[in-house]
Amino acid sequence: MSSAVELDNLEKRFGKTEIIRGVSLDVKLGERHAVIGPNGAGKSTLFNLISGRLIPSAGSIRLRGENITGLRPFEINRRGLSRSFQVTNIFPRLTVWENVRCAVLWSKGYKYSFWHNIDKLEDVRARTQEILEQINMANRAQIPAGVLTYAEQRALEIGITIAGGADIILLDEPTAGMSRSETEHAVALIRKVSEGRTLIIIEHDMGVVFDLADRISVLVYGQIIATDQPVKIKANQKVQEAYLGAAGHD
Amino acid sequence: MMNLIKSLGIWIAAAILIVILPYVFPSGASITTMCLMGIMIIFALSYNMLLGQSGMLSFGHAVYYGLAAFVTAHTINWAIKSGVPLPLPLIPVAGAVTGLIFGIIFGSVSTKRAGTAFAMISLGLAELVYSSSLILRSFFGGEEGISADRTKLIRFFGYNFGPQIQVYYLIAAWCLLCVILMYAITRTPLGRMCNAVRENPERVEFVGYNPQLVRYIAFSLAGLFAGVAGSLAAINIELAQASFVGAAQSGAVLLAAYIGGVAFFVGPVLGAILVTYLSLTLSDFSEIWVLYFGILFVVIIMFAPYGLSGLLMMHAQFWRGPLGSRLARFGRLFGAYLVAAVPALIMLGGAILFIEMIHHVAQKGAEGANMHFLRRNYITINTHSVLPWIGGIVAMIGGFFAFRLSWPTVANAWHKALLDAQRSGA
Incomplete structure (x- = not known):
């Protein structure tokens, strides 16, 4: 199976503080891959490196074999990698419809056009509608995103992430702060939208992780201490000591 | 077409x-x-x-x-x-x-x-x-x-x-x-x-x-x-x-x-x-x-x-339902505005009089005591007399408090108009 995302000896330092200390990882196309680890392990930093928000201090990142190290976020996004954020990151004063449509536009090739009437772009309209139905928000389309409930904003965040048609999706704690039933809805949604795509997900809820992931990587203090299938990760002594043992007491 | x-x-x-x-x-x-x-x-x-x-x-x-x-x-x-x-x-x-x-x-x-x-x-x-x-x-x-x-x-x-x-x-x-x-x-x-x-x-x-x-x-x-x-x-x-x-x-x-x-x-x-x-x-x-x-x-x-367009758009929500009730709603609302506008204008007039007199005394003392208020020749005010100063201050302060008193009328009318509009929209 060919690779979707390959990290080779990736490092990130802020001044003298090393956050990511030599991470190598190979996520296969079509795989659902979870990254777990204690707070401050560097999980979000890892996502920030892959998505171009931060530039690595050393090492390289490959997307479907192409070196994307040092590219800007929009350049990486155009190559088919899209991400969501741990802290909800939407366009608060735009409607739900406009939020999703913004994420559709580039993939339909309209770029910076100031000569197309946006309301007459049938392909954009249809795709926006399709995404809204997928995230079950078609009936909320005309509401400003800023007034949605937290769980709805999280769902919209996922909608924005998938709307551009990227086939590699990075979700950063999509269920954080949700109630049990909201989490179940979110997991069902993630399962649905990641169908046929490569998914990398950061998640604290072990139920969600073991339910969803094909493989799991455990990140501790900026290093991956294990990458394996869920059952094997559960049984891994090192992981138990470093993370899961402690997490089990929560 | x-x-x-x-x-x-x-x-x-x-x-x-x-x-x-x-x-x-x-x-x-x-x-x-x-x-x-x-x-x-x-x-x-x-x-x-x-x-x-x-x-x-x-x-x-x-x-x-x-x-x-x-x-x-x-x-x-x-x-x-x-x-x-x-x-x-x-x-x-x-x-x-x-x-x-x-x-x-x-x-x-x-x-x-x-x-x-x-x-x-x-x-x-x-x-x-x-x-x-x-x-x-x-x-x-x-x-x-x-x-x-x-x-x-x-x-x-x-x-x-x-x-x-x-x-x-x-x-x-x-x-x-x-x-x-x-x-x-x-x-x-x-x-x-x-x-x-x-x-x-x-x-x-x-x-x-x-x-x-x-x-x-x-x-x-x-x-x-x-x-x-x-x-x-x-x-x-x-x-x-x-x-x-x-x-x-x-x-x-x-x-x-x-x-x-x-x-x-x-x-x-x-x-x-x-x-x-x-x-x-x-x-x-x-x-x-x-x-x-x-x-x-x-x-x-x-x-x-x-801005102004924001104020106008705030009123757009009242423009619903049958025409007669729209007009009646706006009539009541503007009635309340009128109640508030009178003291507001008194306050404004007092403030302008006060500012203009200060300007006249400070900048144009050489022209004498008389000032043509708002550059109108028919409104002559003696800036050396105490009366216009007191008048200006009283109008300003009195207008301000009267305006404050009138404000609940506006708020109330606004609230009623909103309820009324929601009812007729539903």
Whole structure:
């Protein structure tokens, strides 16, 4: 199976503080891959490196074999990698419809056009509608995103992430702060939208992780201490000591 | 066909309005005022492409307006001198190109940054251009500026644009064209991404767009339309001068946009009309009219942050249900406004009297004790007598407290109107 995302000896330092200390990882196309680890392990930093928000201090990142190290976020996004954020990151004063449509536009090739009437772009309209139905928000389309409930904003965040048609999706704690039933809805949604795509997900809820992931990587203090299938990760002594043992007491 | 008429209806109505306005207000002063309003509408809308649409607060938008005005004056002079058959209605194209080119040049620097850095760079560039305008005399003409005789150009279907009414129609036509184009741009992929960049530039990067490029294109286009406005300004008074690129001009457009409200497309149009009107008429009433203008700005920012258009839109929610009940609802609401307006006007009158008397005593003591209030010869006030001072203070303070007392009436009427509208909407 060919690779979707390959990290080779990736490092990130802020001044003298090393956050990511030599991470190598190979996520296969079509795989659902979870990254777990204690707070401050560097999980979000890892996502920030892959998505171009931060530039690595050393090492390289490959997307479907192409070196994307040092590219800007929009350049990486155009190559088919899209991400969501741990802290909800939407366009608060735009409607739900406009939020999703913004994420559709580039993939339909309209770029910076100031000569197309946006309301007459049938392909954009249809795709926006399709995404809204997928995230079950078609009936909320005309509401400003800023007034949605937290769980709805999280769902919209996922909608924005998938709307551009990227086939590699990075979700950063999509269920954080949700109630049990909201989490179940979110997991069902993630399962649905990641169908046929490569998914990398950061998640604290072990139920969600073991339910969803094909493989799991455990990140501790900026290093991956294990990458394996869920059952094997559960049984891994090192992981138990470093993370899961402690997490089990929560 | 019906859809076409429906979507074009507002523009057709605007075109008809433009044609008939000079018949409704035929005096020379009115025509002149409307010319200035048309220019300011284009300028303020172009400014709002930056501020309201894309979230860029510029302190130097007059640069593109002013430079286009100078190029316009030079173009007219060149066409006359070299005998190139360039009719006046096409001259604003030169202004548009100038605005666009300088937008592209200066925007390449300033739009790299957003927020405070952008605002500071715009201020720096404005100062740079303004100081060059006093140094480069051959282009800017020094203190006198560059004058240009618009009537010497080749005639356009027999019109030489000598009479102001002909210039009015020229400005009006360009104004309508620019307003339509700027409105259309808000409804394009770029226009919508401008809003997205305004809201959350970082997220834009993760949906495939380069927010700097979005800002850059918007900035260049805003320069283009500011250029048309500046060009028309030079045509209007047959002169381009250094003040066109100055800070006061940049400030005026900011005031117009804010007073009208930057959140709605129509806001800067309202702001441009009001600001132009006030700047022409307030000086008939007071020497220190700029002070009142500043107070108006502060009051709007504090109490109506969405400007005039925001206030209007707040009332749009009451416009529902059967016509009779709409009118009744507005009747009751405006009745309450009237109750509040009386003490507000008393307070305002007292404050103005007080300010004018201070101004008279401080600045014009040599002219004697008597002051013509609001420059009306029939209202003479003796500033050396204690009575008008007490009257001013009493009106100001008494009006303020009476206004506070009247406020629950307004709040109550507002609340009732809202309930009523919701009921009739459901």
